Every structure is written in C-alpha cells, then in structure tokens.
Amino acid sequence: MSGTEADRAFMRTALALAARGLGNTWPNPAVGCVLVSAEGRIVGRGWTQPGGRPHAERRALDQAGALARGATAYVTLEPCAHYGKTPPCAEGLISAGVARVVSALTDPDPRVAGRGHAMLRDAGIAVTEGVLADAARALNAGFLKRVEQGLPFVTLKLATTIDGRIATASGESRWITGPEARRAVHAMRMGHDAVMVGSGTALADDPDLTVRDMGAPQQPVRIVIDSLLRHSPDSRLGRSAAAAPVWMLHGQDAPFAAQDGWRATGARLLPVAMAGGHLDLRAALRALAEAGLTRIFCEGGADLAAALLRAGLVDELVHFGAGALIGAEGRAALGPMGLQALAEAPRLQRISQDSVGADVVTRWHCS
Known part of the structure; x- marks a missing residue:
C-alpha cells in the first residue's frame, strides 16, 4: 500500500x-x-x-x-x-x-x-x-470507463418482492418498497449523471425521474430509450424538459412528427442504430458517453433490464428487496435472458447489504 x-x-x-x-x-x-x-x-x-x-x-x-x-x-x-x-x-x-x-x-x-x-x-x-x-x-x-472504453458506468436498480415481482398482474406497483427505500433511490439518482428508462416504463408510469426534496445542485439528465418515440411530448418529461434536461434515444425510423414534437419541448434527440428490431444498446451507451455522460442510473422495466444484462452492459446492480409476496401472476423483474443452461446465468459478486426501513438493499458487482 x-x-x-x-x-x-x-x-x-x-x-x-x-x-x-x-x-x-x-x-x-x-x-x-x-x-x-x-x-x-x-x-x-x-x-x-x-x-x-x-x-x-x-x-x-x-x-x-x-x-x-x-x-x-x-x-x-x-x-x-x-x-x-x-x-x-x-x-x-x-x-x-x-x-x-x-x-x-x-x-x-x-x-x-x-x-x-x-x-x-x-x-x-x-x-x-x-x-x-x-x-x-x-x-x-x-x-475512467468513459475515457478508457468509451462507455458510461451503468447502475441497474431493481425493486422487487421476495418472489422477484415488480408489479401485480394488473400493473400496480406503487409501492413495492417503503418510503425509506424510495428516498435512498433519490439519493442514488443524485449521485449519477443521468436516470434512464425504456419506453415501456415511460408509457406505463409517466415518470418525471427528478431528484426531489434533497437539495440537488442540479437535476440528472433524464433519458428514455424509445426507438419509435411513442412516449408523448405532452408527458411529464416533455412538459418539464425546459427545466431539467431530457434526452430521447430513438431509431432512424421514428416519425418526423414525433421528433419535431420532442424538439419543441427542448429535449435533445440522439438517433441510434437498430439491431434485431430494437435500439442497439451498446451504440446507445456509446452515444451517451460521447455526449459526456459517465454514470447512468437505469430504472427501466423488465425488458430493458434483461437486455442490458444480456449485453454485458451493467456494471453494478442495486436490488431493493421488500418483504412482500405477489405470486406467479405478478410481473417479473426481468424479461427473457435467453439462457439454455444454469451455467449461462450471470453470477454477481455481492458488494454490500444493508437495511433501509423495512426493506433490504443489496449492491452487486456485475462481472
């Protein structure tokens, strides 16, 4: 030493x-x-x-x-x-x-x-x-990752019940975790350059993705992965884009009317190449790094979370576990991972585990 x-x-x-x-x-x-x-x-x-x-x-x-x-x-x-x-x-x-x-x-x-x-x-x-x-x-x-690899550091946040569910079958998810855990999430947002979600989460929740009640010196960039720009410029994000930055990552085939609508809000549009019918996530993260971002906090839904993990683009996973059970009819925390054998499952290394209110937060390093 x-x-x-x-x-x-x-x-x-x-x-x-x-x-x-x-x-x-x-x-x-x-x-x-x-x-x-x-x-x-x-x-x-x-x-x-x-x-x-x-x-x-x-x-x-x-x-x-x-x-x-x-x-x-x-x-x-x-x-x-x-x-x-x-x-x-x-x-x-x-x-x-x-x-x-x-x-x-x-x-x-x-x-x-x-x-x-x-x-x-x-x-x-x-x-x-x-x-x-x-x-x-x-x-x-x-x-360091941005300079050395041209990619930002990605923290994936999951908040689930004991049985790994993020919502009921009807989509009800407020609130899986308690107020202390939700406040901890806002502190994590404040420690990252940007908060990112997919179009599914944006459409379902109409989130604003800001840091609230913590005296943040500046708001994180709010990012939506939305290949066709389905999320409306009249959403909470669109209506607040002039006050806190919103970046929309979209494909080349996104309707021009939607692009114009988002530009009118003051949002920044970043076109990204497609791969297999979806935005190329590695290319998307490279575009974010080229724009200067170094730390991304992903609060996306099951499909975006699984896609990032499948592509090996997650550096750290933060899991908030609530003492609740929903059952098999509830919505799973992760979409398909495409595994054929248990040996193919990603194995994470635990960094820390702490209580936060009635919930447990565990940080994992994704190797």
Missing part, C-alpha cells in the same frame, strides 16, 4: 470530498483535494464544482491562500496539465508554492496521462502516487 498512514488518512478526506461531486461534474471527473500544512493542519479543501469547474485544486488553493506555500496537496486524481477553459491545476499548485503532492490515480485522459505529475516533478515538487488507488478507482469508475 502506497503512502504513510497520515497520507492515507488525508486521502480518505479528499475522497469524501470528491464524492460530493458525483452526478454533477460530468464530463469531468469528481475530484477532491486537501491542502495540509507542514504542521499537519488542513488549510484548504475543495471538490469539483457542478458543471466540472472550478476544479478541486483551485477551490482548495483559493481557500488556503498564502497558507498553501510549503503545504502538501492530497488529490484523488492527477492534477490536470492542459489548458482548457482554465489554466492547468498542476501549474496552480506550482505557483502556490506547494511542497509535495500526493495523488491516488494517474489521469487516463490523453491530455494528462502522467504529464501533470511530470510537470510537478520538473518544478521540484515531491510527488507520491497511488495512495488509496483502489478506492479512488471505484469512486471515479464512470469517468
């Missing part, structure tokens, strides 16, 4: 700050920075602000002022080395007279990719890399 115990303790603080930016900083990573004086006192703290700027280092330096000279900077990702809308953070640390920089990860962005660390070392600043790298990698899994 890299770094001293003090280094790891201060990096944990920086990681906690970075987490405050999740869902708000795309296409930039969520970064945290702590400036610590030679006497071991924190003199500056910062995290990436909504929209991606100011960067964490700039916020911490502004807070520390002259106290940054001779301090150690703990940063969860390598300081940037390129000129964009603002000067490089590596340059800011150098100008402030920081004596040492401790980082968790090298930034895989080709514009950085080690150049930030090199710039600091060339200026005579001591650099320690790799402190709590695994924790930093998990925190910024979305940004």
Whole structure:
C-alpha cells in the first residue's frame, strides 16, 4: 500500500470530498483535494464544482491562500496539465508554492496521462502516487470507463418482492418498497449523471425521474430509450424538459412528427442504430458517453433490464428487496435472458447489504 498512514488518512478526506461531486461534474471527473500544512493542519479543501469547474485544486488553493506555500496537496486524481477553459491545476499548485503532492490515480485522459505529475516533478515538487488507488478507482469508475472504453458506468436498480415481482398482474406497483427505500433511490439518482428508462416504463408510469426534496445542485439528465418515440411530448418529461434536461434515444425510423414534437419541448434527440428490431444498446451507451455522460442510473422495466444484462452492459446492480409476496401472476423483474443452461446465468459478486426501513438493499458487482 502506497503512502504513510497520515497520507492515507488525508486521502480518505479528499475522497469524501470528491464524492460530493458525483452526478454533477460530468464530463469531468469528481475530484477532491486537501491542502495540509507542514504542521499537519488542513488549510484548504475543495471538490469539483457542478458543471466540472472550478476544479478541486483551485477551490482548495483559493481557500488556503498564502497558507498553501510549503503545504502538501492530497488529490484523488492527477492534477490536470492542459489548458482548457482554465489554466492547468498542476501549474496552480506550482505557483502556490506547494511542497509535495500526493495523488491516488494517474489521469487516463490523453491530455494528462502522467504529464501533470511530470510537470510537478520538473518544478521540484515531491510527488507520491497511488495512495488509496483502489478506492479512488471505484469512486471515479464512470469517468475512467468513459475515457478508457468509451462507455458510461451503468447502475441497474431493481425493486422487487421476495418472489422477484415488480408489479401485480394488473400493473400496480406503487409501492413495492417503503418510503425509506424510495428516498435512498433519490439519493442514488443524485449521485449519477443521468436516470434512464425504456419506453415501456415511460408509457406505463409517466415518470418525471427528478431528484426531489434533497437539495440537488442540479437535476440528472433524464433519458428514455424509445426507438419509435411513442412516449408523448405532452408527458411529464416533455412538459418539464425546459427545466431539467431530457434526452430521447430513438431509431432512424421514428416519425418526423414525433421528433419535431420532442424538439419543441427542448429535449435533445440522439438517433441510434437498430439491431434485431430494437435500439442497439451498446451504440446507445456509446452515444451517451460521447455526449459526456459517465454514470447512468437505469430504472427501466423488465425488458430493458434483461437486455442490458444480456449485453454485458451493467456494471453494478442495486436490488431493493421488500418483504412482500405477489405470486406467479405478478410481473417479473426481468424479461427473457435467453439462457439454455444454469451455467449461462450471470453470477454477481455481492458488494454490500444493508437495511433501509423495512426493506433490504443489496449492491452487486456485475462481472
């Protein structure tokens, strides 16, 4: 494990700050920075602000002022080395007279990719890399996947009864889980760049997919996978598109009238290739990554959930389990998976399990 115990303790603080930016900083990573004086006192703290700027280092330096000279900077990702809308953070640390920089990860962005660390070392600043790298990698899994694979990190949420049902035979589903679980879902929405559903869920529930009653700094992008744009622009999503972003992913054969109707609401339309009569989900996610999204929270129905799992496009599954039973006539949580043998079933790795009100939430890593 890299770094001293003090280094790891201060990096944990920086990681906690970075987490405050999740869902708000795309296409930039969520970064945290702590400036610590030679006497071991924190003199500056910062995290990436909504929209991606100011960067964490700039916020911490502004807070520390002259106290940054001779301090150690703990940063969860390598300081940037390129000129964009603002000067490089590596340059800011150098100008402030920081004596040492401790980082968790090298930034895989080709514009950085080690150049930030090199710039600091060339200026005579001591650099320690790799402190709590695994924790930093998990925190910024979305940004890293977008840069390295051209895809966003996808979290699939399922809320089911003990017997795996999401609704009665008539479609009644409010509410499978309790108020505490529903509030936890809103917190998860807030930590993602976007919330995504399929056309079936949009048509059945007419959702608004916003974060409510949590003081969200900005609303997530609301995405509907709707090949023929069947969902009406006069829906809750359409009527609120000017206030919070709505993106509609559709096929080339979507009616022009429907496309015009959604454009009139202020929604963004992203055409995607078709495959087997449905939108190509991998192509759809690539389009979302190209548009800057790094973390997608999928609350789609059974068919979209199964399609994402079949295609190996789910990174994490969050399951809310309610102590209720509906029976075989109820609607299943997953559509057809196309399995011929048990050995073909996806095997997930449990990350955590906790109680939330009367329900149980389990997080699974999808390998």
